[in-house]
Each structure stands twice: as C-alpha cells, then as structure tokens.
Amino acid sequence: MTGSGPIFIPKGFKFSAVTAGIKVSGKPDLALILADQPASAAALFTKNLIVAAPVEVGRASLKQSRGRVRAVVVNSGNANCATGRQGIAACKEICRRTSVLLQASASEIFPSSTGIIGLPLPSGKIVSSLKPLLQNAGTSIENLRGFANAILTTDTRPKIASVPLRNGKAAVTGVAKGSGMIHPQLATMLVYILTDVAAPPAQLRAALRNACADSFNAISIDGDTSTNDTVLLLASGASGLQLGAVQREFERALLEVCQSLSEQIVSDGEGVQHVVRLRIEQAKDRSEALQVARAISTSLLVKTAWAGADPNWGRMLAAVGRSGIPISPAKITVLIGDQKVCVGSVARAFDENAAHRELAGPESRITVRLGRGKALLNFLTADLTTEYVKINADYST
Template sequence: MHNITTPATAETDPLLPADAVPLGFRFAATRAGIKPSGRIDLACAEAAGGTTAAAMFTSNLVVAAPVTVGRRNLVESRGAVRAVIVNSGNANCATGAQGLAAAEATCQAAAALFACPAAEVVPSSTGIIGVPLPVDKLLAALPQLQTSLASGADAFSAFARAILTTDTRPKVAHRAVVIDGKIVRLAGAAKGAGMIHPRLSPPHATMLVYLFTDALADAATLRSMLQGGAEPSFNRISIDGDTSTNDTVLLLASGAAGIPVPAEHAGFRQALDAICHELALAIVEDGEGVTHVVTLEITGAPSDADALVVAKAIAHSPLVKTAWAGNDPNWGRLASTIGASGVAIDPVKLTITLAGLPVCERGERSPRFDETAVHAAMSERRFTIAIDLAVGDGSCRFWTTDLTTEYVHINADYSS
C-alpha cells in the first residue's frame, strides 16, 4: 500500500498524480451561476455501468432536499449509481416542495443525459440554507457538464474544487493497494470548513465526501466498509459543534480494476480508513478562522461512549475553545467542562497533560505545572490534550479546533 502527496501550486494544477485516479469514473466541473462570485459551482462524477455505492448522511432532523432524494434513490436502485451531481453555493435546504422538486428535476435531467434511471443519480448541495435553489441555472449547465467529462487527475481536481464553499483549499487523498498482483486504486475528495460536527448515520456550509475505487464490491460490502471507516474519522471531528443539514459521505466502486474485494480484506479496509482519516483531518485543518488544531485523547472513562461524550463536551465549549485561541493555559476550564459533561467521574482521579506537560494531577493543579512552558506549547498550531479519568477502560481520540474572532466574522457575514 502506498500514498503519494503532490501539492498543487495553482488553481488549475492537478491535485493527484496522473495514475492515482480510480478507473471507471469521469469528472467535470463548470460555472452554473449559482455562486455570486462566479466561480465554478457545479460538479459531476460519472460512474461506469455496474458501479455500486453506499452512503452515510446527516442525522440532523432538518434534512436538505438532495439528502432526502439521494437516500431514496440509493434504496430504490439498490446501491446502483451512474452519476453524482453536486452544486455549491446553495444548500437546497428548508426550501419545501420546491426544493424537493429541484433535486428530483436534477436527477431526471441527468438521467436523460446519462441514459440511466433517475434513481441512479445522487444529487448533493452545499451552501446557504433557506434560499431556493436556482435549478434552471443548474439544468441549463448540465449538458455542458456532461460533454466536458474526462478521466484523469485534471478532471478529478476540477471536481474537488467545484464543491468548495468557505474552504480555503481543496481536500483530496488517495491510496493504492496491490491485490493478487494487480493495483486497486482509491481516491477521495471532500469539502468542509464550518458547520462541522458530523453525526453520520447509515442510509437513511456542510461536509461532503466522495470516495471512489475501481475495486469490485457489492453495496452491502461497501456499507460495512464505509461505516467502519467513518466512525473513527468523520464522526470524530468538530469545528463548531453544529451538525449540517447536508452532510454526505458517498463511496462508489466501479469494479473497473476487475478485482473483487471482500468485506474482510484488511489491506483495502486499511486504505479506505486511511483516506477517511486524512480527509477528516484536512477538514479540521481548514476550519473557518482556525489557528489551533487540537487532538483530544480521553482515557480511563467508564466506556468508549462516555469518553466520546467528554471529548465532545470539551470540543464544543466556547470557554475552552476561546482559551485555546488565546494560548491561555487555563486548564480549569477543561476540568469544569469534564465535570459538567454528565459522565460519572471521580474528580480526585482526574489527570490532564497538554503537549505532554502536566497541568492537573489528582484533580488539582500539578506541582509540576509550568505556565510559561504550557503557554509556549499552546502557541503551536497543533497540540494534544490527554485526559485520564481513571475510572474505567473507555477511550476516545477526537480532533477539534479553537474558536477565533475570524470565525465570528465569517459567519456573521455569511449570508450578506
């Protein structure tokens, strides 16, 4: 298994090596006029006949129209997908019957272009909520999108850039696995910078993730693999604690490499897990206004689920996150948040270290606490906070960010 990272130096440079894009897919992007900026805002991924898919969607009860339609289509098609249509600049959420009609019209128009049932089209949207999608612009741009489809790194890169909103950069990852002497490729593209606290559930500003492989696998196998990869990655990140209405993770397998991959294949699962992890961290790194990326390592919890509760309580605390923004070694905010999390702890057993430096021992200020050293450690962009509750065997690793004035400015002005 190998991975090669090639940084792009310009907006049109390929984001992946030429041989990294999975076989059996073509990609395209164009300007449909949905974004006021005039930048590319409509993307398509065409899949070869026989492509199978699995998806995980937001658990938010306010659900965007493309999520409703995409979920239904995957059930109706039994996991068969021929095209993915993604628009950025408008979430098509809280738009009522008009929004559902727009998502359905998108699928029908794409189905006519790709000569497939409408149920084999998955729509996605990202952007502002509560504003009707200008679907006429989208439909008018679809034929141009279809005629410009191409395989290869340039086309994949255009797809990855077209799905962005407040992101400052595209996010891609890839792996290759050798199976029976042949190469199976995996590649993924993601967007997300704010409104990030995914709580993905099985098929039932936003995180969108599209994963492609040329392996041969049925939909049930893909579902098993996707759920295994998403739980310790996309479901373990948070920027602001807000779960989007449009969160989507879609895994497609074209089978073009001709290599069947069973659910238990360790090498393939490791590659998929690695891509999920890499993309999840890329989203956190590109968080709106972020100046610190913090890894939370929770141990000694009553259970793994309790450890996750503690991690989320910390990750979503404005008091804690603003302290991080100011490089303030105020560990008391951590202790207070842990105690208020609802998890049964024994305060006198609590231990906290920051970047390996002791700040709290047995529920009190550590006698080895060096405020100057901790402040210096917090001045780095990345640091780890380790918390040992010492009451059980539960553990969790979680990635989050600080909360800065720039985040406030971005979101105070988002719709205007």
C-alpha cells in the same frame, strides 16, 4: 496534515466541473462524478432531523436502485434546504434530466447541494449546464481537482486524499468539502470516496461505518450538525479486485483517506489557527469518551483559551465536570503535550512556558484521563478565534 501526497484515480470514474452561475463569485459551482458502469454505493447522511432535499432524494434513490450509482451531481452555493416540495421537485428534475442524457435510471443519479439555506434552488441554471458538464468529463488528475474545487464554499482549499492498493492495482481516493461540521448558511461537509475494487453495497456500508467512526464522527469545529452532511462511497469494480480479497488493506486505506480528509477539514475550519488532537483515555466505553470529547471541544471557554494558547486546564476540567458522565474528580488527570497539569482534579506545578509553546503551534495535543476504564478515543478539534465570529457575523442577508 496530509493531502499533499500523490493522487491515484480509481478506474471506472470520470470527473467534471463547470460554472452554472449559482455562486455570486462566478466560481465553478456544478460538479460531476461519472461512473462508466453503475457503481456499487453506500452512504451515510446527517443525523439532523431537518434535512435538505438532496439528502431526502439521495437516500430514497439509493434504496430504489439497491445501491447503484451512475453519476453524482453536486452544486455549491445553494443548500436546497428548507425549500419544501419545490426543493424536492427541483432536485428530482435535475436527476431526471441527467438520467435522460446518460440513458440511465433517475434513481441512479445521486444529488448533493451545499450553500445558502432557504433560497429556491436555481434548477434552470443547473439543468442548462448539464450537457457541458457531461461533455467535459475526464479521468485526469486535473479533472478530479476541478471537481474538488467546484464543491467548495467557505473552504480556502480543496481536500483530496488518495491511497493505492496492491501496489497501485487499485486505489481508494476521497474528495471532501467542509469548513466546519456545519454552516447551513455557507457550508456543509460533503465527502465522496471512490474505489475501483468490487464490492456489494452492504459490504461497502459496513466498511464505511467503521471508517467514519474514527474520522468524520470524531471531529468538531463548531459543534453544529449540518442539514446536508453526506459521505458517499462508490466502488466501480474496474480493477477486477474483489474487496473480500483485500479486506484488511482496503479497510486501512479507507480509514486513512477518511482521516486525512477529516484533518484537512478541521485545519481549514473557519478562522481556525490551532488544530487540537484531543485524546480521551480511560473511559468506560467509546460513547462515553465521545461525550467527554464533545463537551470539551464545544466549550467556548476552552476553545477561546486554545485561541490564546493559554494552558488554562481549569476550563477543560470544568467541561469534563459538566459532560454528564458520572466521573470521580479524584481520578481525573489532564495533560498538555506530555506534561501533567492537573492530577486528581488538583493543580500540579508545571512548566507554563512549555505548555504555552505546545498550544501555540499549528497542532497541539491534549489528553484527559477519566480513570473509569480502558476505552480511548482520538478526537480532532480546533480553536475559536475572532476570525470565526467575523466570518459568521459579518455575512448579512
């Protein structure tokens, strides 16, 4: 797991965080990314048909501004979801007030929210905190850490990943929050990736889609899809480097940042004790590999076996069998670590102690071979522990 390397601050961005009083805990809950000049932007949003107000507003604003973002304003503690017209109005009001203070257009302010669903957003608290939020903005690593900290909810630690480009002439740096694919009550996956290379939004969008396919779209903590999920990529261009001139290096760096943040999210998942690197091999195509990975990684029986470090491959096999892919049982092989535990869907003698050790560590490897083709997928998931149930059952309104 990464996240501990040096942090590079892409030029052209400032960061800030304050306590607006939304979180009951009194922790920082309002955060800002400020671009010196409107940055070029691309974003991906949740596929859930129930979407939060900031997702609706942010999507429309990006269209209106043609992919230009001056500032990102994030609140934690309230998801502003299922809040109807009032929620949209509150979100727009915050963008408008921010734009006035920055002498920018309201569509250049990108909003995000995460936290409790169905409660009115306390927009007054946010509006009255905007001035100090803007005044505090700075370019230091401390400022970035402040931002990363203020967007958390049930997360136990901030999530930052950073990769330099051209020996430090530019950088790709990402900040994420998320402690499950979704927790509409208390959490959501929000990701902000910044770079100082220069690129039009369409170019950013293509790069972001590719990077997300092998990172944020290939992880699962609990199989739910958020109403607020957002991945935003901003390019300030302040390094003077054109993306086209560093295309390969940029794409590699972007993927590395997205994968590092994905790993940080899964390993900080609610109640997670064991992270599982699930590899689906010999699939016909990628989408079929993803379907099998999701069937395995959302099976309660598989996830609870992992919690007990139990090399119970029968549960995984049963999940493959109901995944909806027209598999031939005689072609299915399952490996725990490097050991084959089941070949042709039939039990095979294996070292149970070694398999138990593989599963008992903080990270383990499971491979499923489908015998259908050449596509492969690396998927990141985790176990389901009593701690997860406690976190999500004991929170009572």
